Each structure stands twice: as C-alpha cells, then as structure tokens.
Amino acid sequence: MKKLFFLIAILTVAFSLSACGAKPELPAASAPGKAEGANQGSDTQGNTLEAIKQKGKLTVAIDDTFPPMEYRNDKNELVGFDIDLAKAVAKEIGVEAEFIPSAWDGILPGLDAKKYDMIMSSMNITDERKQKANFSEYLKLGQIVAVKSGNPLGIKSKEDLKGKIVGVQLGATSETAARKIPGVKEIKTYNGYTDAFNDMGLGRLDAIVVAEAVGRYYMKTKPDTFEIVGDTFQSLPVGIAVRKNDADLLKALDTAVQTVKNNGTYGEISTKWFGTDKSKE
Known part of the structure; x- marks a missing residue:
C-alpha cells in the first residue's frame, strides 16, 4: 500500500510540472548565416x-x-x-x-x-x-526608341509613342522607362529583345524601348531593317x-x-x- 501511495505522489508531481508549462530542453539553435543546404562559400562575413x-x-x-x-x-x-x-x-x-x-x-x-x-x-x-x-x-547606359526602317509612323522621340504599341524586355529597365511614357496604347513584354525586334519587323509593334547598347547593335547588324529615333533618355549606371x-x-x-x-x-x-x-x- 505504501508503494502505491508513493507511485501516485510521483505521478502527481510530474503532472503538475507539465501543466504549469515546464519545457523540454531544446537543441541548440543553428549559428547565424549557416542555413541548411547553403552553398559552400556563400555564407555571411565575406x-x-x-x-x-x-x-x-x-x-x-x-x-x-x-x-x-x-x-x-x-x-x-x-x-x-x-x-x-x-x-x-x-x-x-x-x-x-x-x-x-x-x-x-x-x-x-x-x-x-x-x-x-x-x-x-x-x-x-x-x-x-x-x-x-x-x-x-x-x-x-541609357534607353532609346527603335522603329522600323523608314520610320513609317513618323515617330521622332519617346513623346511620339502616345497611342502606340511598344515592345520591351520583361523586367528590364526599359520596361520601367516605357511605363513612365504618357499615353502609350499597349506595352508588350518579351523574354528577349530578339523576339521583340522580330515582332516589330512583322508589324506587331510600332516601336521598341531598348537599352542604347542593344539598339545600336541591332542598327549595326541590320541597318536596313531598324533605325533609332530621338535622344538617349533615362541614363543609369x-x-x-x-x-x-x-x-x-x-x-x-x-x-x-x-x-x-x-x-x-x-x-x-x-x-x-x-x-x-x-x-x-
């Protein structure tokens, strides 16, 4: 009988500790900057x-x-x-x-x-x-406006893109620049400029807002197909x-x-x- 009472007492104390919020010991936290699965050499501290x-x-x-x-x-x-x-x-x-x-x-x-x-x-x-x-x-590098050779729509600057369909590279600064131009009818985004220039050649775009270096490269390689109009704008580092x-x-x-x-x-x-x-x- 004494053993039974002793066992009950122990269980009662254990239950009380648990009910009062006693916490099990937790494993030590990982060191800062040591994320699991991180590539070697990509941690913090340089x-x-x-x-x-x-x-x-x-x-x-x-x-x-x-x-x-x-x-x-x-x-x-x-x-x-x-x-x-x-x-x-x-x-x-x-x-x-x-x-x-x-x-x-x-x-x-x-x-x-x-x-x-x-x-x-x-x-x-x-x-x-x-x-x-x-x-x-x-x-x-800055942004420029590229149009089809001969400039059939008479676009002379970015201000003339009002009411026009304009192509840009998705997520590039040219997209941000184009969206700041008032009155653009539609902005079409492309994963790469090659597709944008191809679409303009097919008449699906009126103009392209493109980084200056890229636009001048296309002018150099395809001088009879595209031309640059207006001045460079939104020059950024x-x-x-x-x-x-x-x-x-x-x-x-x-x-x-x-x-x-x-x-x-x-x-x-x-x-x-x-x-x-x-x-x-």
Whole structure:
C-alpha cells in the first residue's frame, strides 16, 4: 500500500510540472548565416570571396539574349562586352569566370538563392534593386526608341509613342522607362529583345524601348531593317550585383574594375564592342 501511495505522489508531481508549462530542453539553435543546404562559400562575413579563390572559379549569371553585351554567336559561343569584361575582372581576382545563363525575370532571386556568385548582365542600378543587392558600378547606359526602317509612323522621340504599341524586355529597365511614357496604347513584354525586334519587323509593334547598347547593335547588324529615333533618355549606371552580405567580394570587384580601367584592358574591350573607349566617360 505504501508503494502505491508513493507511485501516485510521483505521478502527481510530474503532472503538475507539465501543466504549469515546464519545457523540454531544446537543441541548440543553428549559428547565424549557416542555413541548411547553403552553398559552400556563400555564407555571411565575406566568405564568398574566400570560397571563390579556393575553387578558382567565379560564377557569373547572365542573360545571354542581350547583344552586344552578352549573347551567343553563330557557333553558340557566349560573346559580348560583359563576357570579355567579366573574364578580365575574374583574372584580376586570380580566378576564372564561369557563366550561368539565367532568365532575366528570375536573375535576382537566383542570386539570393546562391545559384551563382554575382550577376554581370548590364543590370542598371536602381533604388529598387539596391534593396535586394549591392553593386559595383562599371558602365552607364541609357534607353532609346527603335522603329522600323523608314520610320513609317513618323515617330521622332519617346513623346511620339502616345497611342502606340511598344515592345520591351520583361523586367528590364526599359520596361520601367516605357511605363513612365504618357499615353502609350499597349506595352508588350518579351523574354528577349530578339523576339521583340522580330515582332516589330512583322508589324506587331510600332516601336521598341531598348537599352542604347542593344539598339545600336541591332542598327549595326541590320541597318536596313531598324533605325533609332530621338535622344538617349533615362541614363543609369550599370553594375555587377552581389548579395548584401558579400562585402569582401564587392570590394574585390571594385578594385578589379578600376584596375582594368587603369591598365587599358577596359578601353580595348569597350572599343571592340562599342567603337569607343567608355572608360573615359
């Protein structure tokens, strides 16, 4: 009988502790910045740069439909201004560049998800984008208006796009610029400018708002098909995007960009693709 009373007493105490909110011991929390499944070298405190140097490889996200900045030639090789400059920048850091083609509308989320180390794809630096990434500036580009050769609608500037059907690249700064133009009848979005220019050639678009470098490239390659009207507008800086916590990588990129400008490499690459040395601008 005494044993029975003793057992009941123990159970009563245990139940009381549980009812009063006694908590089991929890496992220790993970260390900050050590998310499960994160890529090696993509943690906080600048470890991405250390990992890049250990691997000997800098992974670079690009949109490979953006000539002359980054695109595929007739041999399916990646070529362009950004391609050449990224290789030069990687060389200054002491590694090789590896390019990862990515859809433009998902390129920033891919950076945040650590699918690559950085984005170097003619990305304009905007206040909205600065909320999501840090940037190493390396160029300035504006927007232009492209129309069919002969300019059948008499469009002379962006102000003449009122009542017109305008093509842009989805998620690009050109889309933002076009949506700020008053009175545009319709804005059609495309994953790449090749489709937009093809549609304009077929009469499905009245004009295209496009980054200046891309528009002038199409003018150079297809001079009898398209032409540029009006002045360049909404000129913005272009930068290499890195994750917010990759301060060491950002600093290394700033140094590398300045070095290739100082030693003449930037000028050679710029002259090759634009016919002018943009390091002086």
